[in-house]
Amino acid sequence: MIPNKEWMSIRNRREPGFVDGVNNFIDYAFSHSANKEAIRCPCTKCRNAVYKGRSEVQYHLLKNGILENYSTWNFHGEGAGNTQDSTSTQELNEDHMLEDTLDDMDGLLNDIYGRRGEEEDFGMDTEEVAEEPNQDAAAFYRLLQEAKEKLYPN
Structure with missing residues (x-):
């Protein structure tokens, strides 16, 4: 009750x-x-x-x-x-809800640091510049890469 x-x-x-x-x-x-x-x-x-x-x-x-x-x-x-089964089902559903939230890590990082790359178009003809990103940009790209990796393999 x-x-x-x-x-x-x-x-x-x-x-x-x-x-x-x-x-x-x-x-x-x-x-x-x-x-x-x-x-x-x-x-x-x-x-x-x-x-x-x-x-x-x-x-x-x-x-x-x-x-x-x-x-x-x-x-x-x-x-x-x-029943124990319904509790386990509830916990599985909670895990999926959390996983769905964490799956948008790219969006979170883009919200924090601003969009980078493909959406930027300033109406200018630009050539691709072959230079290394600065320290902040490198850290941002590393975070984006890490966000794509699963925290736990299974």
């Missing part, structure tokens, strides 16, 4: 209702997690992107509060059913 979520709207994080809600959330999340050592931390700083242990999640939620729009606890067992 999913715990009451009214505590999530309490602004005073020292209020007993908020503290009890945090503890009930943590119990629920760990009881529905395949990983019994750590869960995603839904505090406003970690934003479900970082795995933390029970006491760290509690500390973060009491210090930073929970994500305001995290009303369906999809990373913490809500809607996943009670």
